[in-house]
Amino acid sequence: MKNIYIKAFCILTLGLTFASCNDYLDDAPKGSKIPTTLADYEAFLRDEYSNQSVDAAQALNLMNDKFIDIATLAAERLTKANYMWDETADRIDLKQSDERMYYGQYQGISTFNLIIENALTTTEATEDQKRIIWAEAKILRAMSYYNLVNFYADTYDASTAKTKLSVPLITSADVNAPSKQVTIQELYDFILNDVKEALPYLPKVSQTALHPNLGAGYAFNSRVYLQMSNYTEALKYANLALTENNRLYDWNAYYVANKTVIDLPNSYTNTPSPMGYDYVENYTYRHGASTSLSTEFSLPVERAQRFEAGDVRFKSRWKIRTVGVETYYRRTLSGMFNYGGITTVEIYLIKAECLARAGQISDALTSLNAVRKTRIQPSSYQDIVTTDRTVALNAIFKTKNNELILTLIPFADARRLNAEGVYKVSFSKVDNGTTYNLSSTSHLWTMPFPQGAVKNPGNGTITQNVAK
Template identity: 75%
Template sequence: MKNIYKKLACLLALGLTFVSCNDYLDDVPKGSKTPTTLADFEAFIRDEYGNQIVNVAQALNLLNDNYVTVANLSGDRLTKANYMWDETADRIQLNQGDEITYYRSYAGISSFNLIIANALTATEATDEQRRIVWAEAKVLRAMSYYNLANFYADTYTASTAGTKLSVPLITSADINAPSKQLTIQEMYDFILNDVKEALPYLPKVSQTALHPNLGAGYAFYSRVYLQMNNYSEALKYADLALAENNRLYDWVGYYNTNKAIIDVPNSYTATASPMGYNYVENYTFRHGSIYYLSREFNIPVERAQHFETNDVKFKSRWKPITVGSENYYRTTLSGMFNFGGITTVEVYLIKAECLARANQISDALNVLNTVRKTRILPASYQDISTADKTTALNAIFRTKNNELINTLIPFADARRLNAEGVYKVSLTKTVEGTNYSLASDSYLWTMPFPQGATQNPGNGTITQNVDK
């Protein structure tokens, strides 16, 4: 396996064979610096193009949340299997090169492990400063394991979480450290405990957008508890997160400011993305796919149709285009996009779902409509009003899927809802006269580990969580 990722100290990537971090620290190459000060270790958090990347491209392919060209479908068989919902394909055999999600995530975890192991004894810092960096690394490690667990393993279901396997856990930055593939329950317990230990030390104000603050800790806790169908705890931490930051971006104002550019037919002049480091909705910022750091994915026509009429957040981001025989919606924003972190809009919609689950329908819709008013043109806007729980929840799910498109969350939510069995998610489309469908119980909803990981698992073992 080739060395893809460079680190200030060293990497963890299960299955790779490099010197250990301990070896590295004992034998520093000429011209290199041994990390000893807190600033040295904190620099790993600032590695936004390495440790802060959250690549979930195949999940987006499965959802058809990004448009894949005919040429790319012809050249990438794994992408085609997911994008076209091909249950005859053996994705384990096809997944010989799509290893970025796995190794990039574990490389980041290695860096966070290094911080956790060394920050509390680092030099040139106060005890309070050391604890803050240690806590930030704890949250980022937990977030990375959550992403892996909701990509390569089945979703959390209480009745089976104690027996089904999740992903390998490693808590040392030593490349020779043993790993253990935990059960889903064990992995969620580990994630929750990491955040529990971090919360007392997280600052209210982030040092940078990449550094999780107290609001981020609460928001992530809310995300995890929602995935576990623990709505009371998810609501509790959603409220705590919103007490730290409840701002929503004014997309109506953005559209009105830029409409002279946005509304020009057949023009794809880009406007600046407001969803970067200073986005008012950020709790913590992490990049999405490494392939599109300065622009978004294009989206299929069918996906564009799921947005509400005169949703100006949508209108500000995509515009229809025809290239040869292909029709899709082309991205029209440039800049940075918080597709791997956590934002207030997600927490608002977690709160709305939890309230609806508790039959507080009116309160749930008040929260939902608070979000929608910042996205829909006033001339078109109407409150969603219903006393029916299912209607309310479906409106919440629709808004959340649209708001968090290009992130892991719609994929994780669909798996959660499918496992619950009440609000199942299935997909259909027609391409050149042929109908395609993705059933709610399809094995495609879990991604296979890459062959490089299963064939070279390092100091541990890895069992595939899917048959193909």
């Protein structure tokens, strides 16, 4: 793996190198500031573009959750392999360039390691203030490892988690720190322990949207336990998270307020995104895969058709457009989008799934319908009512996939459901008269490590988790 460095501390220019961050801190260049106060370290949490973004682009491609035009498919062979579900493609060979998911998450981890190592010994702060920053860095580090393990390793399965490898585990900010590619079980244990240690010190109110609060800690724990199919613990922490924040944004009100612009035929004038830093559903905020942070991705027609009739959240964000031979749903919002953090709607739907699996169908649908009422036009809305667990769960999965589209979560959920083997996820599409399929057992559900990481693993080793 390429050595991950913190640019404010370790400089590699004009042949000047430092063996480690610690060495550099002992001898800072003239004009540079050696971090000593808690505020110095806390500032790194605010570096949202480097440390707090989640680029799950290839997962979105595999899910066909974003529109890829003909020119891009011709130019980007890895994108085409995932988007067209080409099981014959050697994705390892195609992944010759660096990948933002891998290096971006490890850059954040290096920053969070630095804070965890130093926050408790900083100056100009109380012990309580130090513990808060330390705990926030623990949550953010755990979130980054969750993203990595659910992208580059097979999904969690209790029967194989102790033997299958995950990703390199690094707990030091030193650029020469040793790393070990631990098992999936070991990494999940590490993630859960980080959360356990952080929870007692997380504040109830965030300093900014980038700083995880107590609700974010509970919500993330619920997400992790759900991925482990531990529905009892996932429900427990979902309830705790909703006690901290249970607000849902009223997309019906947004649509009414912007209806004149949204419904204007053949107009793609952008309306403001409400899903930014102050979105009422935020537990914690992180950017997503788009390199243009002020816009979101457009959708394929086939994907757009899976939204529920009367969904004004969908209608407010995308509008059908034809350019040449290509028809797609063009994005129409501008602003910021919380694609890498955690929101209340995810936790409502985790709660709904856990309740349904426990046989509490009525309560599960209460949680599901609470979300739908804020999304579906009153003229189209009807409560989903059923006593059948499978019907209820499929409705929950559909809503969750639509609500969390363009995030890593639908990909992670599909992998979890495929491993379970009951509610398996597969896709089929027809393109230019040819039928393409993605089976629930395809090796494409696990992404290969970038070649640079395998060929240059730093102070450790990396074994590919897929054959191609």
